[in-house]
Amino acid sequence: MSERIGPGGTVGILGAGQLGRMLAIAAARMGLKARLYAPEADPPAADVAPVIRGDWDDADALRRFAASVDVVTLEFENVPVAAVETLAPLVSVRPGARALAVAQDRLDEKQFLNAAGVGTAGFAPVDDADSLRAALAALGLPAILKTRRMGYDGKGQARIDRPDQAEAALAAMDGQPAILEAVALFAREISVVAARGADGGFAAYDPAENIHRGGILRRSAAPAAIDAETAARAQGIARAILDALDYVGVMGVELFHMPDGRLLANEIAPRVHNTGHWTIEACAVDQFAQHVRAVCLWPLGDPARHADAVMENLIGDEALGWARIAAEPGAALHLYGKAEARPGRKMGHVTRLSPLGKG
Known part of the structure; x- marks a missing residue:
């Protein structure tokens, strides 16, 4: 599992969107093959490399995928950690499950960054109205309430500029665990x-x-x-x-x-x-x-x-x-x-x- 993969080898890619497409093209330029795994029908990367279609929780399909490639990587951070854990005993997965787990939860991510000595804007976990009030008191306004998981490209978040916007912002989280982040007035x-x-x-x-x-x-x-x-x-x-x-x-x-x-x-x-x-x-x-x-x-x-x-x-x-x-x-x-x-x-x-x- 630790040997270099030379020309003629196959890179497995979890996900088949535009990033998977461009990774497959890069692999081809280097004399490598690419094979992708995704649940969607006819994803963008299907134009440039074969795609094995399977759900993220389909252990049999994941095992077949692992057997057909020499290493596995990923094109997006919302691949379920459980899918990577299914693959890891069968084929090297780079990066591994830990990086995915950290990046998939905004609270875990901020806590990891701080522990690594990296500064962030202020933040606090929010699970209900009481914890939101406490977070707003600690961080002040303006602030942004975000779902801890699965948000991207501006989805799953609501800005709070005034106290009377807090209730609607919390309702927009639809009951999901959230994190309140202080707005960074950056240059x-x-x-x-x-x-x-x-x-x-x-x-x-x-x-x-x-x-x-x-x-x-x-x-x-x-x-x-x-x-x-x-x-x-x-x-x-x-x-x-x-x-x-x-x-x-x-x-x-x-x-x-x-x-x-x-x-x-x-x-x-x-x-x-x-x-x-x-x-x-x-x-x-x-x-x-x-x-x-x-x-x-x-x-x-x-x-x-x-x-x-x-x-x-x-x-x-x-x-x-x-x-x-x-x-x-x-x-x-x-x-x-x-x-x-x-x-x-x-x-x-x-x-x-x-x-x-x-x-």
Whole structure:
């Protein structure tokens, strides 16, 4: 299980969305095969690699999947931990169940980060009206109430600016365990996409500066508008997190850069990350190839940029402008093969490069 997986080997990927699609493409570039596992019919990655369809709790299907691949990784953080635990005795799973478990629960995630010496905005668990009142008294306003599990792209959360909004915010959680987080009045949002090998080797891409709208990433620009010392601190935080998890693979670490210079961790994602898509055009070894390298026990690649980059997500109907974008000089268009352009759905992205230092 610990031997390097060379060309001709097969990488198993849990999940078959756009990240699985791009991981499969990266594996193919490296002479590797990819096979994906997902419960959905006709997912985006099915266009580029075979998909074994099965439910996450189908132990027989998971065992068949394990027998058909040389290593297993994942494309999104909401793969049930139990599925990974079913696979782990049969085939190496990188990253493993611990990273998933931490990332799937916002309270566990914040507590893990603090224990690893990484600062966060204030937070408190919320299970009912009494604990919400206590959390609001401790943290003050404004604050954001979030479900502890399964929220993404702005889903499962409600902002509280005034005391009279608390009851509605709690009702929006629909009885699920929640966490109240103090609003961080940051100067900018940045992220570090970093990789760690099984031997402890580490490689981090330059921090990107991100703009979100409605909880959905709109734009990532690399490099972020921060000085070299802040960039090094951000990469150091990423390394501390990956080391604490004994992590193998690529992870996205989202940070708030505060006006006083502090860096507070917002969340971690144990997978390749939307804010690292710019690496496809701007780096010799992009985040997807880097992840495949790490989980297959190859040497990590050089994360250096050869250009500045701006990546913009194409949300919903924005992807219908593909012909115009395709005609734009210098625009690198990526479409994810999704049949229906629903509001708020990531349909693709476009990256534009500029010379180093002139972005």
